[in-house]
Amino acid sequence: MSKNSKLLTGPLNLNNPITVQVLGICSALAVTVKLEPAIVMAISVTAVLALANVIVSLLRNTIPSRIRIIVQLVIVAALVILVDQVLKAYLYDVSKQLSVFVGLIITNCIIMGRLEAFALGNKPYASFLDGIGNGAGYAVILIIISTVRELFGSGTLTLPGFGELRVIPQGFYDFGYQNNGLMILPPMALIVVGIIIWVQRSKTRELIEKV
Amino acid sequence: MQDLLNLFVRSIFVENMVFAFFLGMCSYLAVSKTVNTAMGLGIAVTFVLVITIPVDWALNEYVLKKGALDWLLGEQAADVDLSFLSFIMFIAVIASMVQLVEMIVEKFAPALYSQLGIFLPLIAVNCAILGGSLFMQERELASIGEATVYGLGSGIGWLLAIIGIAAIREKIRYSDIPAPLKGLGITFIATGIMGIAFMTFMGIKL
Numbered sequence: 254m255s256k257n258s259k260l261l262t263g264p265l266n267l268n269n270p271i272t273v274q275v276l277g278i279c280s281a282l283a284v285t286v287k288l289e290p291a292i293v294m295a296i297s298v299t300a301v302l303a304l305a306n307v308i309v310s311l312l313r314n315t316i317p318s319r320i321r322i323i324v325q326l327v328i329v330a331a332l333v334i335l336v337d338q339v340l341k342a343y344l345y346d347v348s349k350q351l352s353v354f355v356g357l358i359i360t361n362c363i364i365m366g367r368l369e370a371f372a373l374g375n376k377p378y379a380s381f382l383d384g385i386g387n388g389a390g391y392a393v394i395l396i397i398i399s400t401v402r403e404l405f406g407s408g409t410l411t412l413p414g415f416g417e418l419r420v421i422p423q424g425f426y427d428f429g430y431q432n433n434g435l436m437i438l439p440p441m442a443l444i445v446v447g448i449i450i451w452v453q454r455s456k457t458r459e460l461i462e463k464v
Numbered sequence: 465m466q467d468l469l470n471l472f473v474r475s476i477f478v479e480n481m482v483f484a485f486f487l488g489m490c491s492y493l494a495v496s497k498t499v500n501t502a503m504g505l506g507i508a509v510t511f512v513l514v515i516t517i518p519v520d521w522a523l524n525e526y527v528l529k530k531g532a533l534d535w536l537l538g539e540q541a542a543d544v545d546l547s548f549l550s551f552i553m554f555i556a557v558i559a560s561m562v563q564l565v566e567m568i569v570e571k572f573a574p575a576l577y578s579q580l581g582i583f584l585p586l587i588a589v590n591c592a593i594l595g596g597s598l599f600m601q602e603r604e605l606a607s608i609g610e611a612t613v614y615g616l617g618s619g620i621g622w623l624l625a626i627i628g629i630a631a632i633r634e635k636i637r638y639s640d641i642p643a644p645l646k647g648l649g650i651t652f653i654a655t656g657i658m659g660i661a662f663m664t665f666m667g668i669k670l
Contacts, residue, residue, distance in 0.1 A: 275493055279489045282486040326559055333551055353595060356594065361591070440659030440660045443659060447645070447653035448653075454644035461643050462646050
C-alpha cells in the first residue's frame with residue numbers, strides 16, 4: 254500500500270481517532286441522538302480539519318514554537334466561524350440542534366491533535382490527506398453510534414435531504430414493541446462507544462491494551 | 465440569593481459538564497489514571513472556569529451582543545451585532561487567561577505549580593472551558609454574579625466526575641475484565657453507568 258493511501262485508510266480502523274487515539278470524544282457523543290446532525294457534524298469537522306491541516310502545514314516553518322498553540326487556535330477558530338455561518342445560512346434547523354457544539358469544534362481534540370502530531374511536520378498535500386482520513390474515521394464512528402441510538406431510541410432514521418424515515422413498521426408497535434427511551438439519553442452514547450471499542454479490539458487483537 | 469444557589473446546585477448535579485454534555489472528555493479520559501493527578505487537574509479547571517466565564521460574560525455583554533456597544537457609541541451602534549466573532553474572542557480570552565493563571569500560580573504558589581505542571585497549559589484546549597463560556601452566552605445569564613456562580617458550579621461538577629472515575633479506575637485495575645475491554649472500553653462503560661446515576665438528579669425542580 255502506498256504511503257498516501259495509508260494516510261487515508263489508516264484512521265478508518267487501526268488508527269481511528271475516536272476509538273484508538275481517544276480524540277474528539279466530546280462532540281462525538283453529544284450530537285449522536287439523531288443521524289442527520291451527526292452527519293452534518295462529521296462533514297463540518299472533516300472540512301475544518303483538512304483546511305486547518307493544510308494552512309498549518311504551509312505555515313509550519315514560520316510559526317514560532319512557543320506560541321504555536323495560540324496561532325493554531327486562531328486559525329481553527331476562523332475556519333469554525335466560516336462553517337458556523339454557512340450552517341446558519343443553509344441548514345438553520347440542524348445548526349440549532351448542534352447549538353454550542355459547532356463552536357466546540359475549535360477545542361475538538363482531533364483537530365489540535367492532528368495539527369500538533371502531523372501538520373507541523375509534514376507537507377501540505379500529505380496533511381490534507383491526513384485531515385480527510387481522520388475526518389472519515391471520525392465520521393464512521395459518529396454514523397454507527399447515531400444509527401444505533403436513533404434506530405432503537407426513536408425507531409426512525411433521519412437522513413439529510415430525505416427527512417425522517419420510519420424504519421420500524423407500525424405492525425411491531427401494534428404487537429407491543431416499545432422504543433428504548435434509554436438510548437436517547439446521554440449515558441447510552443458512552444456505553445455504545447464502549448461496545449464499539451470492545452468489538453473492534455476483539456477483531457484486531459493488536460489494539461488490546463496491556464495494563 | 466436563592467436563584468444563585470439554585471444555579472450553583474443545578475450546574476454541579478443536573479447539568480453536569482461531563483455526564484450531561486460530555487465536555488472535557490479528552491482530558492477526563494487521559495488524566496484519570498490516579499486520584500492525585502485527577503484532583504490537580506480538576507482544581508485547575510475549576511479555577512480557570514471561575515475566571516474566564518465572568519470575563520467572557522462581560523465581553524459578551526459590553527462588546528459582542530446586539531446593541532452592546534450602546535454605552536460607547538450611543539444610538540448609532542444599536543444595530544451592530546458582533547456575536548459572530550464570539551468564538552475567536554472567547555478562545556483568545558481563554559488562552560490568555562490560562563497563560564496569566566500559569567504565571568500567577570508560578571509566582572505565588574510554586575508548590576501548586578509543580579503539582580499541576582503540564583496540565584495547566586493544556587487547559588486552554590479543554591472543551592469544558594470554551595463550552596462553559598458558550599453555554600453562558602446561549603442561556604443569557606443575567607449578571608456577572610450569576611456567571612461566576614455558574615463557572616464555579618460547573619468546575620466543581622467536572623472535579624467530582626474526574627475524581628469519581630479516577631477512584632473507580634484505581635480499583636478496577638485488579639478486576640478480571642475481558643482483554644479487549646481493558647483500559648479504554650471499560651472506562652467508557654463505567655462513565656456511562658455513572659451518568660445514569662447522575663440522571664437521578666434530573667427530576668429535581670429548582
